[in-house]
Amino acid sequence: MSKLFETLEKKLEKSTKHIVFPESMDERIVTAASKLGASGILTPVLIGDKSAIKHRAEEVGVDVSSCKLINPAEFPEFDLMVDTFVERRKGKVTAREAREILRDENYFGTMLVYMNQADGLVSGAAHSTADTVRPALQIIKTKAGIKKTSGVFIMVRGEEKYVFADCAINIAPDSQDLAEIAVESAETAKLFEVAPRIAMLSFSTMGSAKSAETEKVVEAVSLAKEKNAELLIDGEFQFDAAFVPSVAAKKAPGSVLAGDANVFIFPSLEAGNIGYKIAQRLGGFEAVGPILQGLNQPVNDLSRGCSSKDVYKLALITAAQAE
Numbered sequence: 001m002s003k004l005f006e007t008l009e010k011k012l013e014k015s016t017k018h019i020v021f022p023e024s025m026d027e028r029i030v031t032a033a034s035k036l037g038a039s040g041i042l043t044p045v046l047i048g049d050k051s052a053i054k055h056r057a058e059e060v061g062v063d064v065s066s067c068k069l070i071n072p073a074e075f076p077e078f079d080l081m082v083d084t085f086v087e088r089r090k091g092k093v094t095a096r097e098a099r100e101i102l103r104d105e106n107y108f109g110t111m112l113v114y115m116n117q118a119d120g121l122v123s124g125a126a127h128s129t130a131d132t133v134r135p136a137l138q139i140i141k142t143k144a145g146i147k148k149t150s151g152v153f154i155m156v157r158g159e160e161k162y163v164f165a166d167c168a169i170n171i172a173p174d175s176q177d178l179a180e181i182a183v184e185s186a187e188t189a190k191l192f193e194v195a196p197r198i199a200m201l202s203f204s205t206m207g208s209a210k211s212a213e214t215e216k217v218v219e220a221v222s223l224a225k226e227k228n229a230e231l232l233i234d235g236e237f238q239f240d241a242a243f244v245p246s247v248a249a250k251k252a253p254g255s256v257l258a259g260d261a262n263v264f265i266f267p268s269l270e271a272g273n274i275g276y277k278i279a280q281r282l283g284g285f286e287a288v289g290p291i292l293q294g295l296n297q298p299v300n301d302l303s304r305g306c307s308s309k310d311v312y313k314l315a316l317i318t319a320a321q322a323e
């Protein structure tokens with residue numbers, strides 16, 4: 001395990017966070033939950049029929065006795081949960097619809113967090129991102145002053161750490177969205193002890209091409225600076241100009257951070273999602289996330305291609321966000 005996650009484990013040693021895992025039948029989830037529970041770093045809350053969860057754990061060969069198990073069908077506060085959900089959705093669902101919706105484990109788990117019966121949630125090993133995050137967007141919602149949540153990956157290889165965003169949520173961000181993603185990603189980077197040097201990525205460097213797509217990124221740089229004058233941010237950059245000093249010297253001489261960026265903001269979800277998977281699968285980086293930023297309480301997604309180690313690490317991050 002890299003130093004980053006050892007540090008997080010240490011930080012959480014005295015914490016008592018409860019993290020919900022709605023996908024209790026998934027081998028990677030029960031394996032990670034068993035390890036987390038046994039370590040005492042946090043209490044995993046597994047959702048589903050209790051004997052089915054224990055049976056699944058036996059099949060996988062792990063012990064879930066240190067996890068909390070909650071069966072929605074026997075949940076004593078289900079009526080209160082229905083009323084709370086109807087109130088939160090403000091006229092968008094009836095009580096009858098709410099009862100149906102809350103049978104979904106992601107909605108149920110997200111409501112446990114909203115009702116402060118847990119501190120955060122990790123899901124998405126067996127669900128698409130849309131099905132994982134929609135309950136959070138509808139129930140947890142974004143913090144005051146934040147328009148949109150976005151999904152960050154912390155990319156780790158040995159002691160190298162980079163932040164990539166948005167790789168998960170906003171399909172076609174406009175310049176305002178990109179500026180907000182940059183500002184939020186700088187804050188998220190600090191959670192991982194990365195002093196943010198933000199590159200706004202494009203297929204063009206400092207005007208080498210001109211199009212609506214490149215103009216969007218240039219405008220996002222100005223808007224981000226307006227939001228936070230302290231930010232170390234520049235662009236538009238191609239990835240090589242943002243990352244490789246010799247290329248930066250040719251393409252972006254005089255830029256404050258070209259060739260030395262560590263937070264990379266992609267111009268679209270296509271670029272971000274494809275980019276992180278290439279770094280992960282060809283570049284040998286661990287990709288932990290997507291970590292959702294800007295929400296009122298921590299809810300994080302997994303890739304369906306995740307390993308149990310990824311689940312373990314994302315749970316540590318979720319608990320740290322809840323601190």
Ligand SMILES: CC(C)(COP(=O)(O)OP(=O)(O)OC[C@H]1O[C@@H](n2cnc3c(N)ncnc32)[C@H](O)[C@@H]1OP(=O)(O)O)[C@@H](O)C(=O)NCCC(=O)NCCS
Nearest residue numbers: 129130133134137138142147148149167168169170171273
């Ligand atoms: C995130 C996503 C599921 C939202 O889509 P959706 O559910 O159709 O969104 P809607 O426009 O119907 O909005 C649903 C609710 O979420 C909110 N919402 C939507 N996008 C949001 C965002 N980025 N941030 C915060 N809230 C958001 C809406 O305001 C709405 O809230 P309300 O019901 O209280 O009014 C969609 O943008 C998506 O599929 N993104 C790509 C996910 C993906 O596949 N990523 C690649 C793999 S990681």
Ligand SMILES: CC(=O)OP(=O)(O)O
Nearest residue numbers: 168290302303304305
């Ligand atoms: C983050 C991501 O790409 O998720 P998935 O691989 O499940 O689509």
